[in-house]
Amino acid sequence: MRRCVRRRTMGVLALVLVAALSLNAHVGSPNVFFDGDAGPYHLYVTVRVPQVIPGIAEIQVRSASNDVERIEIVPMRLSGAGSNFPPTPDVAERSPQDPQFFAGSLWLMESGALKVRVSVDGSKGKGELAVPVPAFAQKTLPMERSLGGLLGFLMLFLAIGLVFIAGAASREGSLEPGESPSPAKARRARIVMTVTAVIVLGILYLGKAWWGAEASNYRRDVNFFKPPEAETQLENGNQLVIRAKGQDPEWSEIVKMADVIPDHNHLMHLFLISTPGMDRMWHLHPVRAEGGVFVDDLPNMPAGHYQVFADIVDKGGFPWTLVGQVDLPQIAGKSLAGDDSTWTGTALAAQAGGPSVAQLADGGRIVWEKGSAPLVANTPMVFKFKVEDQDGNPAKDMEPYMGMAGHAEFVSSDMSVFAHIHPAGSASMAALDLANAGATGGAAAVDGSIPSRMAMPMATGSLPPQVSFPYGFPKPGEYRIFVQVRRAGRVATGVFDAHVE
Ligand SMILES: [Cu+2]
Numbered sequence: 001m002r003r004c005v006r007r008r009t010m011g012v013l014a015l016v017l018v019a020a021l022s023l024n025a026h027v028g029s030p031n032v033f034f035d036g037d038a039g040p041y042h043l044y045v046t047v048r049v050p051q052v053i054p055g056i057a058e059i060q061v062r063s064a065s066n067d068v069e070r071i072e073i074v075p076m077r078l079s080g081a082g083s084n085f086p087p088t089p090d091v092a093e094r095s096p097q098d099p100q101f102f103a104g105s106l107w108l109m110e111s112g113a114l115k116v117r118v119s120v121d122g123s124k125g126k127g128e129l130a131v132p133v134p135a136f137a138q139k140t141l142p143m144e145r146s147l148g149g150l151l152g153f154l155m156l157f158l159a160i161g162l163v164f165i166a167g168a169a170s171r172e173g174s175l176e177p178g179e180s181p182s183p184a185k186a187r188r189a190r191i192v193m194t195v196t197a198v199i200v201l202g203i204l205y206l207g208k209a210w211w212g213a214e215a216s217n218y219r220r221d222v223n224f225f226k227p228p229e230a231e232t233q234l235e236n237g238n239q240l241v242i243r244a245k246g247q248d249p250e251w252s253e254i255v256k257m258a259d260v261i262p263d264h265n266h267l268m269h270l271f272l273i274s275t276p277g278m279d280r281m282w283h284l285h286p287v288r289a290e291g292g293v294f295v296d297d298l299p300n301m302p303a304g305h306y307q308v309f310a311d312i313v314d315k316g317g318f319p320w321t322l323v324g325q326v327d328l329p330q331i332a333g334k335s336l337a338g339d340d341s342t343w344t345g346t347a348l349a350a351q352a353g354g355p356s357v358a359q360l361a362d363g364g365r366i367v368w369e370k371g372s373a374p375l376v377a378n379t380p381m382v383f384k385f386k387v388e389d390q391d392g393n394p395a396k397d398m399e400p401y402m403g404m405a406g407h408a409e410f411v412s413s414d415m416s417v418f419a420h421i422h423p424a425g426s427a428s429m430a431a432l433d434l435a436n437a438g439a440t441g442g443a444a445a446v447d448g449s450i451p452s453r454m455a456m457p458m459a460t461g462s463l464p465p466q467v468s469f470p471y472g473f474p475k476p477g478e479y480r481i482f483v484q485v486r487r488a489g490r491v492a493t494g495v496f497d498a499h500v501e
Contacts (some may be wrong), residue, residue: 026426027227027309027321028417029410031379032133034425038120039127041068044470045425046380047116047131051138054109059116059378063300068122071102078113078132079434086117108135111221115435132431136225137218161198167193212407224248230253230308230324237433238333242270242286242294243312244322255435257292259315263428264402265339268294269311269420271409274304275325277347278411278480281493284340288309299342301331309418310409319428321418331350339402341484341491347412348480348497358483358494366483366494375500381474383408385494386481387465394465407465413478421469472499 008098024330032047037039039080040063092104108114115130131258171181171189179187228251233245246252260267264284274280286296294310308324337344369384385406387395401407419426427435467485479498486490 019154026417026419027222027323028412029419029426029474030134030138030474031097031474032131032426033421033472034129034426035468035470036129036132037127037131038118040124040172041065041120041122041127043118043120043129043383044468045116045118045131046472047127047133048378049135050108052110052141053135053137054107055134055430057104057108057116057133059092059104059118061104061118065121066100067124068100068102069122070121072119072121073104073106073116074119075106075108075114075133076130078115078391078431080192089117091117096475097285108133111136113431113434130435131425132427132435137222138225140215140219140222145185155204161197162200163193166187166196170350190321192358198219220248224251225364227321227323230322230325232308232312232326234326234328238298238331240296240326241289242268242296242300242308243292244310244312244320252292255314255320257294257312258286260288261315261430263311263313263319263430264404264422266402267312267480270294270296271309271311271327271418271420272306273309273411273415275307275415276413278413279347280304281409281482281495282340283342283345283407283409283482283493284483285338298328298333299336299340300333301328303328303330305396307415307450308457311420313428313430317355320432321420323415323418333413333453341493343482343493343495345495348478356496358496360492360494362487362490362492364388364487364492365431366485366492368408368481368483368494368496374460375473375498377473377476377500380470382468382470383481383485384468385466387467387485387487387494389493391465396467397488399486399489401484401491404466405463405483405485406469406470409482409484410471410473411480411482412475417477417479419471421471423468425470476500 032045032049033045034045036043038263044062044064046060051281059077061071061073072089072094073092074086076086080304089102090106092102095103106116108113112135116133117128117130118133120127120378141160142260152446167189169184170192175181200439224247226247228247229245233241233243235241242255244252244255246255249466263269265290268286270282270286272282272284280302282299282301284296286294287297304327306326306328308326310322311319312322313318313319356370358368360366365388367386367388369386374500375381387398389395390398405423408421410421422429424432467483473479479500481496481498483494485497486492
């Protein structure tokens with residue numbers, strides 16, 4: 001599954017392998033957050049992925065109930081042969097302070113689409129779920145100088161030692177006691193030492209070449225998995241044309257736009273956010289056109305500078321976010337329809353951490369049940385929102401929006417973080433299905449339909465007036481959170497600012 005393997009075996013096989021490679025759903029937010037059921041147990045799972053592969057992933061599991069006795073965790077391939085033969089699971093340790101909290105660490109040995117299987121045992125019997133985990137190299141760690149120096153010294157010591165050992169063995173290996181080496185033996189020893197030195201230098205040279213090739217493959221891996229670029233172009237007045245361009249030249253041979261598959265009803269979810277203030281946001285759904293491009297007939301928009309985030313899912317079921325920027329003139333376009341939505345409001349203040357109540361256009365509001373504790377980076381949280389009507393009562397007109405109770409976009413003020421989160425967490429629906437295919441009592445249905453927690457009653461009944469999202473900010477800073485729900489056929493967007501320490 002590693003990319004260097006793929007590089008050597010380009011072709012159909014490589015394409016099949018690679019289709020299952022990337023889970024880079026988000027920008028600047030690699031950790032995985034999950035909220036779902038393992039049989040009778042409701043769990044919140046956080047996977048902190050390592051920055052280098054092989055590397056150690058930290059797994060945290062919090063049980064919603066106190067009836068869990070034991071949790072085992074094991075990393076596996078998301079799908080394919082490896083997914084049926086897991087290694088021996090590790091036991092996650094229960095926290096002495098908090099009996100509902102379990103933690104463990106797992107070595108992730110290869111890049112690619114992996115999953116962590118979580119097996120639960122408790123008073124209600126056994127349960128299991130699997131969380132998709134993208135394992136890919138995010139950066140190259142430099143070697144520490146002291147370690148490099150020590151290794152260099154040891155290498156010299158070994159290399160020179162080897163030459164002298166060979167020389168000594170040739171010169172003095174067959175001497176009788178008291179005999180001194182003859183000039184012929186001394187000459188032969190010099191030849192042996194010269195030959196040995198040449199061989200040792202050859203080995204060092206090949207070793208350096210091997211190291212260099214590995215390092216260069218690794219660097220290309222890191223580059224390959226960086227968010228692709230969204231190249232945009234305005235045509236015919238209001239038609240935005242979007243092209244995906246990977247950071248690696250081979251990216252577009254591997255992730256083909258022609259094979260992109262729908263993720264919650266659409267091939268692409270396009271977010272246009274005005275910068276720097278983030279005071280306008282559009283969530284649109286371009287359609288695929290000829291030649292591997294996506295096209296959207298833009299709605300009415302004021303002229304401005306917009307940040308572009310476009311979510312797609314490749315044919316392996318794994319998502320990418322294209323990133324770009326575009327300057328648009330004033331657009332006189334179509335009116336918003338279907339799942340398209342927009343929001344306009346005040347700009348993000350320099351020091352955010354705004355109110356926890358967002359007014360909606362119809363007089364209703366969304367309330368973030370944020371609590372009083374400060375928001376801290378790298379801490380998994382559950383973001384809970386309740387939706388109220390104009391009289392302040394719980395909204396009775398909540399409907400599924402693209403099949404789910406809600407969608408939330410967490411965006412940092414410098415645009416370096418963009419995460420599109422759902423009630424089940426940060427993984428894509430398709431990856432969740434793959435991860436849990438064949439599992440008993442898992443979070444996702446085996447037939448590939450969306451997990452029952454998200455399979456909302458599309459036709460009958462309304463949804464509860466609250467929605468929650470498991471997520472953790474990846475770094476300190478100012479963030480804007482767009483929370484989107486559908487009420488009585490219309491999309492309502494509540495916007496919250498967060499100051500993260
Ligand atoms: Cu969504």
